[in-house]
Amino acid sequence: MNITIKLLLKWTLLVSLNAVASFIAALLSGHDSMIKIAAMMAGIVTFVLIYTLIEAWAEMRQMKNFLMSLKFGVIVKLVIQLIPAIEIFTGMLVVRSIEQIGVENEFFATYLKTIGTGLVLSCVVFAITAAHSYISGRRLKLNASVINTRI
Amino acid sequence: MNEHLSELIKFIRSKIEIGAIASSLTAVAIYFGNFYYTSYFDYYFIDSTDIAIPISNSVRSFLVIMVISAVLVYMVASVEIQKKNSFWSALRDNAPLFVLLLLLSSWAILVYWSNVDSLSGWLSIALKDESMRKQNEFATQQVVTFLKWAILIAPPLIASIVVLVLSAKKFSFSELLMSRSVGLRGAALILYLFLILSIASAFGKLVGFLEFNGILRKPTLVITLTDGKKFQEGSSLYLLVKSEGVFYISARAISVDSKLMTWQVPQSAIKSIEFYSETAKPIQFPSVMAQ
Numbered sequence: 001m002n003i004t005i006k007l008l009l010k011w012t013l014l015v016s017l018n019a020v021a022s023f024i025a026a027l028l029s030g031h032d033s034m035i036k037i038a039a040m041m042a043g044i045v046t047f048v049l050i051y052t053l054i055e056a057w058a059e060m061r062q063m064k065n066f067l068m069s070l071k072f073g074v075i076v077k078l079v080i081q082l083i084p085a086i087e088i089f090t091g092m093l094v095v096r097s098i099e100q101i102g103v104e105n106e107f108f109a110t111y112l113k114t115i116g117t118g119l120v121l122s123c124v125v126f127a128i129t130a131a132h133s134y135i136s137g138r139r140l141k142l143n144a145s146v147i148n149t150r151i
Numbered sequence: 152m153n154e155h156l157s158e159l160i161k162f163i164r165s166k167i168e169i170g171a172i173a174s175s176l177t178a179v180a181i182y183f184g185n186f187y188y189t190s191y192f193d194y195y196f197i198d199s200t201d202i203a204i205p206i207s208n209s210v211r212s213f214l215v216i217m218v219i220s221a222v223l224v225y226m227v228a229s230v231e232i233q234k235k236n237s238f239w240s241a242l243r244d245n246a247p248l249f250v251l252l253l254l255l256s257s258w259a260i261l262v263y264w265s266n267v268d269s270l271s272g273w274l275s276i277a278l279k280d281e282s283m284r285k286q287n288e289f290a291t292q293q294v295v296t297f298l299k300w301a302i303l304i305a306p307p308l309i310a311s312i313v314v315l316v317l318s319a320k321k322f323s324f325s326e327l328l329m330s331r332s333v334g335l336r337g338a339a340l341i342l343y344l345f346l347i348l349s350i351a352s353a354f355g356k357l358v359g360f361l362e363f364n365g366i367l368r369k370p371t372l373v374i375t376l377t378d379g380k381k382f383q384e385g386s387s388l389y390l391l392v393k394s395e396g397v398f399y400i401s402a403r404a405i406s407v408d409s410k411l412m413t414w415q416v417p418q419s420a421i422k423s424i425e426f427y428s429e430t431a432k433p434i435q436f437p438s439v440m441a442q
Contacts (some may be wrong), residue, residue, distance in 0.1 A: 021263070028293050080264045085270050 001056040011051045014074050018125075019044050021081040022091055022117055036110045043114025047122070064142075065133055073129035077121065090120045177210065184209025186352035195391055195401055195413045197358055202394045223247045223343070227336075230325035241318040248317070248324035252310035253340075254346035259303045261353050267294050290378030299360055362389065363411055365403045370426040371402065377422045383414070398424075 026040060051074075058067050080086060094116035103109040185204060192199040227247050236244075271291035278284045317324070326338055361367040369389040374382035382388070386402035391413070393399070399417045403409075 024297070025294075029290065082259060082266060084263060084267050088270070124250060 001053070001054045001060050003052060005054060006081045008048070008052050011055070014078075015048045015051060018074065018078050018081065018121070019047075019118070021087045022083065022121075025087060025091060027082075028112075029031060031057060033106075035106050039107045039110035040114045043111050043118060046115060047118050065136060066129070069129045069133035069136065070125075072132045073125045074128075076128050077125045080124070088126070089123070091117050094120060177206070184212035186348060187212045187355045189355065190352045191355030191359050192391075194363075195399070195411070197391070197399055197413060201394055207304075212351070216308070218349060219250075220347065223250055224340070227325045227328055230323065230329050233235040236321040236323050236326075238318055240319065241321050241323050242314070244323035244325040245314045245318050247328075249310045249314045251343060251346070252313055253306045254343070254350050256306040256309045257302060257350050257353070258346050260298060260305060261349070264295070264302075266299045267291065267298070302357065361394070363401065363404055370428050373425040373427065374398075374416065375422045375424075376420055379422070382416060382421075393418075 023040060023044075027037075031037075031040065055067060055070070091113075095113050097102070098109060098113045098116060101112075103112060185199075188202075188204045188209065189199045192202060223246075226243070230244050268291075271287060274287045275284055278287060358367060362369060367385075372388040372390055374375055374381055374388065382400075384404060386400050387405070388400050391399040391401055396418045398418065398421065400414045400416055402412055405413075
């Protein structure tokens, strides 16, 4: 797997942009101490590493269609941030779940809330990725069958 | 005789054509220029249909948009393709990108803001628990206060950072645009026009917000009514507009929680108005009443 600085920077930018709305919502709802901010940043870094590894793995297996769909999914999710309902409900759901578990350590609790929110929103990204991959796959097959018919 | 008549008809037709073009352009200018004033009065909860906006003000707003647009199109069209870029030439070429990013990020914040308002409205109906409703109101107020400042700070910051980074990498947005198809350039122009018209209409609310928070200072008013009392004594009043014998007045915010209030004060109820600027002595304008 080839993990380059460029790849890391790319996912740092994309993950950070996708986390902006949730990060600000968390700050405004009282998660504004240094420990909590550090925990949220650690969560974001975790997802940067995860997505970097996913892309490096897909590049190694030459899964070009998947990579194109993943990029599409991440960009669409970025735009969906303009609809606060998704981020807010996801955040509220995860925060309540973690609070019910009763983690005492402030850093760890906030880190888990960040990871939890990120996982749910990543499911949204992968749902969009799957849809795009399916549609572009169908389109490729259709084009191939049209070419075969002409031959 | 026929020659004279045909010349006369030609002359009249040319004048009518010029008049038609001029009045169409003026109508378009008024329509687009009013975007700003409609949103400005919306901020103060004033129905702009009650206000007679001077045509010159609307045309001026439209001309500002046209001049900015013409300059940007010229900057893109005059770029030299395949020249060797330096940081400074790339920075100049990326000026249209700066404007586009400024408008795009402002538009994104405005869309988010309107979605927050919609969500808050929906939650205040859907939530039955009183404490949850109060939490919703408080959270909405916090987010909206944050967004009001974000729309001032974030767009220039985002646009500056992106343009500086791209210019440092010697990337030229104008060169990229001019080396692409006419269709793509047309799409970029349509996107720009859509954004600038959306922002022009929101700009009015922004100016209102800045006035309300005392950042854009208008002269402070002290109004004495015909019964001798001071109107809203103690408040820092300022004039929004005077229209058809009615003064539309608002008061500046004194704290973060201050509510926006607007009053319509008929001229007939006013004895005198004093205008106070920041540094000058108070100036009395009893002649205001004679207008």
